[in-house]
Amino acid sequence: MLLASGALGALALLGGAAFLLRVPPFGQKGGIEASEVCASLGTSSSAAEALREVLPAESSYSFDDDVTSRVDATDTGYESACFVSGGGEQLLVADVRLMADEEEGSWTEWVRGTAASDASVTALTPFPAGKKAVASGRFAAVFVPCTSAGHIPGGQYNLSVSVELKKPGGAGAAANRAELIKLATNAASFAHTEAKCDLAR
Template identity: 65%
Template sequence: MKLTHPKALLAVGAVVALAIFAGVTYSFKLPPFKEKGEIEAGEVCSSLGSPSTAANALKKVLPEETSYSFDDDVDLRTDVTDTNYESSCFVTGGGKQLLVSKARLMEDEAATSWTNWVKGTASNEASTQSLTPFMAGDTAVASSRFVAIFVPCTSAGKVPGGQYNLSVSAELKQAGDSNDAAARDALIKLAKNAASYAYAKAKCDMSPKLGG
C-alpha cells in the first residue's frame, strides 16, 4: 500500500486553509477584499462645479474607501451690491474627513498678502509647505495637498471698498495613491472647476482668468 507523504498532506492542508480564508475575507469584504466605494458625479457637492469634472478629479486624489459622502453649504450673493458669498464642501469616507473645498468673496489685496492668508486657512501646515504658483486668476498656488486661486470678481465702484475677488481653495486631508505631480494636477482642475461655479453664483463681472 502506498502511503501519502506527511509533507504533501501539510501542503494540501495549507492550500485548503488559504482558500477558506480567502473565501471568508471576500464574503465579509475584509482586507484585501474591501469593497470599493464609487464617486458618483450626481452625488458630489454642487459648489465643486461641473459634476463630471469634479468626480474625475476626486477619483484621482482621494483614497479608496467603501463609501463617500458630500456635505455642501452655499451662501449665495443676493445682488451686485452684496459683498457676501461663501461656499464649502466637505468630503468624508471611512469615518474620516478626506477633502475640504471653500470659496469666499473678499476685498482684493496684494498677491503676497492673500497667499499668506490663504495658507493659514489650511488645517495642516504641512499641506502648504510645497506650494508653487500656476497660471489662474490674479494669483494661484498649489501643492499635492493644497490649492488656492484668487479670482477677480467685482470691479471697483460696484460695491463699497473697491474690487472684490473670490478666494477658492481645496485641502486634501487624506491622500490617495496618485503621485505628487498627478495629485497636484487633479487638485488644480478641481479648484478651477469650483472657481467657475463660484464665479457664476457670485454674480461676478470681471474676467476670472481661469484659462481652459
C-alpha cells in the first residue's frame, strides 16, 4: 500500500510539473510560425493557420520540405513533399507530383491508394477544385490541369496534390476537412506556378 501510494504521489507530482511547464497534454501546443512552414504548402500565413487548427498539441513541430523543379515544359519530373512532425511522430504529409492526365474515377482510386492509412480515405467526398477533388476529415486531394498536350509525349499532364493528416488534433472531422482542403488548394496553387503550368487551374 505504501509503495502504491508513493507511486501515485510521484505521478501526481510529475503531472503537476507538466501542467506548470505547460507541456502537452496539459499545456498549450508549440507555436507554428508562418516562416517555419514548408514553402510547398503555398501562402505561409494561410498554411500556418490551417496547421494550427488540425495538428495535435506538441511542444514543438518540425518541417521538412523537398521540391524537385521542372527544367522546362517537356520535363515530367516535378514533385514535392512536405513532412510535418512533432513528439517524435509524423503528423501530416503533403505530396505533389506531375503525372499524365487520367479519368476522374481512375485518379480518385489511385490517389486513395497513396494514403498511409485506409482510415484517412474511407469517407472521401468531392469538393469544387481542379479537374477532380475529394476530401475527408483526414485527407484532401486535388487533380489540377498543368501542361497541355504537345509539350510532353503522352498528352496532357496534371498535378496530383494530396494532404494526409496522420494524427489529428482536437478539432472535429468537418473542421479538419475544411482546413485540409485549404492546405491542398494552397499547395496546388504553389505547385501550379513552380511547375510552369500553362493550363488554367
